[in-house]
Amino acid sequence: MTQLDDIRAIALRHAGAPHPQMPRLHAYCIDNPTDANGLIYQPVVCLVLQGRKRTFIGDGALEYGASDCMVVAAELTAMGQVCEASTDEPFVALNLFLDPAVISTILLDMNALAEPAIGSGFGVAKAGPALLDAWHRLASLLDRPQEIPVLAPHLEHELMFRLLMGPHGALLRQIAGADTRLSHIRRAMAYVRHHYADHLSISAMAAIAGMSVSVFHRRFKAVTGVSPLQYQKHVRLHEARRRLVTEHAEAATVGYAVGYESASQFSREYKRLFGAPPRRDADSLQAIVEAGP
Numbered sequence: 001m002t003q004l005d006d007i008r009a010i011a012l013r014h015a016g017a018p019h020p021q022m023p024r025l026h027a028y029c030i031d032n033p034t035d036a037n038g039l040i041y042q043p044v045v046c047l048v049l050q051g052r053k054r055t056f057i058g059d060g061a062l063e064y065g066a067s068d069c070m071v072v073a074a075e076l077t078a079m080g081q082v083c084e085a086s087t088d089e090p091f092v093a094l095n096l097f098l099d100p101a102v103i104s105t106i107l108l109d110m111n112a113l114a115e116p117a118i119g120s121g122f123g124v125a126k127a128g129p130a131l132l133d134a135w136h137r138l139a140s141l142l143d144r145p146q147e148i149p150v151l152a153p154h155l156e157h158e159l160m161f162r163l164l165m166g167p168h169g170a171l172l173r174q175i176a177g178a179d180t181r182l183s184h185i186r187r188a189m190a191y192v193r194h195h196y197a198d199h200l201s202i203s204a205m206a207a208i209a210g211m212s213v214s215v216f217h218r219r220f221k222a223v224t225g226v227s228p229l230q231y232q233k234h235v236r237l238h239e240a241r242r243r244l245v246t247e248h249a250e251a252a253t254v255g256y257a258v259g260y261e262s263a264s265q266f267s268r269e270y271k272r273l274f275g276a277p278p279r280r281d282a283d284s285l286q287a288i289v290e291a292g293p
Helices: 003-014 100-108 129-143 145-164 169-176 181-194 202-209 213-224 228-247 251-257 263-274 278-291
Strands: 025-030 037-040 044-050 052-057 060-065 068-072 077-084 091-097 122-126
Touching (some): 003 025, 003 044, 037 228, 037 263, 052 091, 100 145, 100 169, 129 145, 145 169, 169 181, 202 213, 228 263, 228 278, 251 263
Antiparallel strands (some): 037 077, 044 068, 044 091, 052 060
16 A cells, blocks of 8 residues: 555545644545536645546646645635546545745745745645655544644644645745735735725725736736636625525625626626526535535
8 A cells, every 4th residue: 555545545534524623634535526616725735645636727727636736825716626536436635724824934944045936826746755754644643633732733844844845835935925926916815805896996906915007917817817807706706606505695686795786797707607597506505515415
């Protein structure tokens, strides 16, 4: 049995709700291919243990599978699709949601590194033996919860160190800095997420990021794969979906609440992102929730 097999076995034993003592480590398992579905990523590192997934961010597409490690450095809107999974061989992965403070602490102990040029806010690379070993020992704590309080912080630090020393290092250094170019873009992204229903101008967003309009637009699209106004539209539609499912409101009412002035435009753009009209999509999601595991 390989190290990847060992990690996969651990993930399968603990798939579902995260352990309360390790709330940022999630193991999950999906036993059939899925349609492309809209989502908003949080900063995360994901190790695929079995199966394959495809993620669409802006105009780009990434496909990754067993032993591939994906890092997302900002709150990106995307379309995700499990493209290889079955009951016998489900898609299995581990997610560790990133804590910038942990990365900053490690960087203090490393030699000073220049801030990298800003690039996309995501990346995929193969996990080497040292990185897999770090994943293995961190995931193994799920089988030994009494050791979590003492060992989890140290093992997470090791995992982040291995990532910092590998292909994802530049991306992770951008996450940690309080005054990096990426942090300025994330500040504007946060503003959009809190004011998604408002009429926002590019100049106002650029001012929040402390950049000229042209520089801001170029760097925002480099990080997120979409323009600032496309990002706002995606955030609006995700919020509309949440409200449709949790509040059972009329589609037109929700569309106006999230900033749309036309019910037909809301329905058209919702269907383009989520694959079905608002009410039908929300009813399908509600049926899945009510069916339970």
